[in-house]
Amino acid sequence: MSLSISQDRAASGAPIFTDAERPEKAAAPAFHVIRRNGSVTPFDGSKIAVAVTKAFLAVEGSGAAASRRVHEAVEELTGDVVATLTRRADADRALHIEDIQDQVELALMRGGHQKVARAYVLYREARAEERRAKAAKSKAKPETLTLNVRHADGSLVPLDERRLALIIAEACEGLEGVSAETVAAETRRNLYDGVSPTELQQAPVMAARTLVETEPNYAYVSARLLLDMLRTEGMSAVHGRAISATQADMAEAYPDYFPAFIKAGVVAGLIDAELERFDLARLAAALKPERDLDFQFLGLQTLYDRYFLHTKGKRIELPQAFFMRVAMGLSLREIDREARAIEFYGLLSSFDFMASTPTLFNSGTTRPQLSSCFLTTIADDLDGIFKGVKDNALLAKYSGGLGNDWSRVRGLGAHIKGTNGESQGVVPFLKVANDTAIAVNQGGKRKGAVCAYLETWHVDIEEFLDLRKNTGDDRRRTHDMNTANWVPDLFLERVEVDGQWTLFSPDETPDLHDLYGPAFKAAYEAYEAKAARGELKVYKTMRALDLWRRMLTMLFETGHPWITFKDPCNIRSPQGHVGVVHSSNLCTEITLNTSDDEVAVCNLGSVNLVAHVTPDGLDVAKLARTVATAMRMLDNVVDINFYTIPEARRSNLRHRPVGLGIMGFQDALQTLRIPYASEGAVTFADESMEALSFHAISASVDLAAERGRYPSFEGSLWSKGILPIDSIELLADARGGLEMNRSATLDWEGLRERVKTIGMRNSNCMAIAPTATISNICGVSQSIEPAYQNLFVKSNMSGDFTVVNARLVHDLKARGLWDEVMVSDLKYFDGSLSAIDRAPDDLKALYATAFEIDASWLIEAASRRQKWIDQAQSLNLYIASPSGKALDALYRLAWRRGLKTTYYLRSRSATHVEKSTLKGVDGRLNAVTSSSVAAQPIMVPEGTVCSMDDPTCEACQ
Structure with missing residues (x-):
């Protein structure tokens, strides 16, 4: 109207x-x-x-x-x-x-x-x-209103000014650059006579949030003020009476609260009754209330909204109880489980390591589905197809990202023996899988999410490329499903020489699905010869370069399908003796075998790399301790896990794969004063991942000595003394050469002998996941990502959060450059220093944002990591000015450097961050063109937004 x-x-x-x-x-x-x-x-x-x-x-x-x-x-x-x-x-x-x-x-x-x-x-x-x-002009004394708090029964109680001042002062204590007086003044601006108790608690939190863009430490102030709300809510709900405690009270309050919390959780049916049998007094005494102060607002608000246990609409779980509950759940089968729970709790609560979201959600609960990723392969018949869809629903129910291999399903026009008709191809079934992912949303916690994989030789590949388009027949579109190309080396070899490429229907070429390397090439060429002789019914020959260009065009226009590489995933897989890797997972970092009777499962967690770095370099001794404990936690997941389908249980117990990754890589570089776009960053990526790989493999050997080898160890690359660094040569031999660095610095020969003689507890040890949510909890940069911007507003289900690069602010303050003009300039220039004349060149390089970094640096760093990783890494690529030529060069470089997978392609659109200098605005400063995502800190064409930053979407972490 x-x-x-x-x-x-x-x-x-x-x-x-x-x-x-x-x-x-x-x-x-x-x-x-x-x-x-x-x-x-x-x-x-x-x-x-x-x-x-x-x-x-x-x-x-x-x-x-x-x-x-x-x-x-x-x-x-x-x-x-x-x-x-x-x-x-x-x-x-x-x-x-x-x-x-x-x-x-x-x-x-x-x-x-x-x-x-x-x-x-x-x-x-x-x-x-x-x-x-x-x-x-007025000489009259300003009018001061007497404020009262109106309770639910309508009664009015005078505002407790003393306590309000106390909690604000406590929240600001020990933090540089913050002012309790400023927070108090802003708080009073949002109060009125008759304010409700809830609004009274929210007012100082909101007040501190509005100040974050001027001083990053206000993110800690607002978290501590939110913590006051949480303490009142959680302790009152557990003890059954109104309780209000300051942070100073918690040293005495936590030991009384914790056993009552466990009991309340058991009574409510939320916590496994076995946790009541722990020595709760011993665990309560080990809690560290001071670690509640380590949260930034985004991290604590995320936990408050979606992780803490609640009953009747009230949270009953406080932060240290949350970490201990997770640790207890992971210690259930340990001999001295209290000691192990305390060890695990120490790692989690310090933010040195963080388990993945499903583990945090469900550990210690009555349904401990702790695994992050599930990979399946879909059979070429109706029973198999709809069993795959049902498995998706069951696996997604309790949290977990899905990767489906659809390459066996016959293509459009293929013969159906049972009806003597023609197949409609794979696309209609993908639509069903898409809708199932939306229908099963973990009780409203997060939407289910699935990625469909298809090999490049499949005759339906062209329709597959169009699945995410907003035009065309909507019945042949999957707007909510991720898609990925599973690309054999032979295709890219044909692209390199501008050769022809033939598409087949898998019912006529069934062995291509399980072949890779030279064996795939021989079989593929034999099928091409059969097609040329007219011995195949369904096939299509086209220029390989034309298909490649269309793949890149769709990737840019819709964000899908992603580009992943079949041959390095299989040739370098330790488990080639017992199966084939047919796809990756939702986030492209998992590369595990799948078959009709095995659904691959991976259990993830990430080391906070910046917590293991000082200005002098990597703290290798601390990293070794962290990795040893983290690997034990991840291995425990395999035995404790609640499996919703038998194929997942069978696979996980047989192979016991885990995926230890990293987060905070960008923060670590900035601590070391190394720009991302530099040889120094590539070298650090190499050295840090070598150290993590060495200690992860060593920890798995130690676990094998204590607990036994994983059942399918014999015949694996491990059993032959072939470690990830050694498997590079297998790929090089298959390709006839490989542009991949092979340097090493640690005692790999000694470890190689230990692996051969003692064995491994886990078939796979490493994978770098996106860490979208757990990095927020820890307050560090996501995974291996460069920074989007140095100042932006992040919007998600928990609200709108101003995010400022605290290290940049520290450096600008040291040079006398941090003021309102700099804040305004950073907003105007999309969080970038590059266009701000008075910003020093060294800081422009150190704090360059994602679109200011040539994406080839990301690939070079990823290649150095890939040589040490037995699985893969979620690698987003950023390109400020995309063109066909640039994308072609970028993805060919990724292939030549031996990468196993790539993830989202992100590119700028014409609209950027709001050019606003508003004070106290919690509104979205950023918007995206995709209606499926609430908000992102960068601008991208529709479909290229990383859904992992949208907490309504299931993600690995």
Whole structure:
């Protein structure tokens, strides 16, 4: 409906809407507004339309009120602002007038109305100056309102000013650059007489959040203030009475709370009753309340919203109890399980290592589904296809990302013997799998997520490339499913020489699915000869380069299918003696065998690399200790895990694979003062992964000595003394050469002998997952990723979070460059220093963002890691100015450097971060063109957004 806006109404300040015209979305009678004098009035969305219209009038003159363009702009902007405000508000929280005006300013900037926004900013500043002048002239003492808290029964209790001041002071204690007085002043701005207890608790949290962009340490302040809310909620729910405790109280409170928490969780059916049989007093005494102070706001809010156990809408789990509950669940089968639980707890609560999201969700609960990834292969008959779909549902139910190999399903036009008809190909079944992933959403925690893999020789590959397009027959589209190409070396060899490529239906070429390397080449060429003789019914010959270019085009346009490489995944697999790797997983870092009777399972966790680095280099001794404990935790998952299908249990117990990865790589580089785009970064990637690989393999050998080898060890590459660094030569031999570094620095010969004589506990030890959520919990950079931006607002289900690179702020402060102008410039230039003239060149290099780094550096660093990893790594590639030539060079380089897989391709769109310098804005400063993702810190074409940053989507971690 168009708004009926009149010049007279706008000029007079009367409501822009008549009663008949007011749209439903503009009316929000349940919400209230705090005025500047502390009074509270009902929220009226129509006043926003008045303000916006006046801003247009100030720029475009009185005739603007009659313009249809202005009518439509005002309607759209008003609707956006109201929707944003009411989405974030609730019955217990009022909106402050300044917050509303901030959102109006932000909406004008988003809408591209820069001149109007500037006029609005000037108007606000002029009014603020008027208020200051009036206050200066008045000799009367400013009026101080007496504030009361209104409880659920309607009773009013005077605000406890002393406690409010205490918790704010406590939250700021020991942090440089923060001010308790500033937080208190901002808090009082959001209070009013009759404020609810919930809103009173939220007010200081929100106040501190608005200050993060000026000082990163306010992220800790806001987390500590949120912690006060959590303590009240959790301890009251567990003890059954109202309890309020400060951080100083927790040294005594935690030991009493913890046993009561375990009992309450068991009674509620949330916690395994076996945990009650631990020595709870011993575990409670080991808790470290001071580690509650190590959270940043994003990390604690994420745990609060989606990880902590709750009953009847109330959290019962506090942070240290959460880590101990996870540790206890992983220690159930240990001999001295209290000692091991304390050891595991120490690693988790220190953020030196973090288990994957399914483990954090479910460890110690009544359904301990702790594994992260599942890989399946789909058979070429209806029973097999729909069993695969059912398995997807069962595996996704309790959390876990899925990778499905669909290459055996016959192609379009292939003969169906049972009906004497023709197959409709693989695409209709992929649509069913897509819809199943959405239907099974882990009780609302996160949407199920699956990635479908198809080999490049499959006759349906061209339709497969189109699955994520927004045009065409929607029945042959999978808008919610990830897709990936499973590319044999032979295809890229044909691309290199501009040769021909033939597509086949797998029912006529069944052995291609299980072949790789020279054996695949021989069989493939034999089938080409059969096709040339007319002995095959379904096939198609085309130029290999044309198909390659189309693959890259679809990757850029839709973000899918990803490019993964079949031959290095198989040739370098330690388990080639017992099966074939037919696909990777949801996030392209897992490379395990699958078959009809084995569903591959991987159990993940990540070492926080920056916690093992000092300015002097890598702390190898600490890393060795961390890795030894982490590998034990991951190995325990195999035995404790709750398996939803027998094929997963059979596979996991037979091979016992785990995937130890890293996060905080970018932070580690910045600690070492090494730019990402440098030989130094490539060298550090090599050295750090060599150390992690050495100690992970050594830890698996130690576990084998204690617990026994994994059952399928004999015949593996391990049993022959062929370690990941050695398997490079197998790939080089198969290809006739390989451009991959082979240097090493540690005692691999000694370890090689230990592996051969003692054996391995785990068939696979390493995989680098995306760590999207657990890196947020730990407050470090994601996985091996370069920074998106140095200042941005991250939006997810937990809210909107200002994220600032604290190391950059520290460096700018040291040089006297951190001020409001720098904040404004960083926002304007999308969190990048490169265009800010006064920023020093060395800091521009050190803090270069993802799109400022030539993507070839990412591949070179990944290649150095890949030589040490027995699985793969989730490698996103960033390209600021994509072209066919650039993409072609990039992905050929990845193949030549021996990478096993790649992940998302990310590229900039025309729209960037909001050019806003608003203070106190929690609104989204970024938006993406994909409607399926709430928000991202970078701009990308539709479909190329990493869904891992959307917590509604299942991810490995």
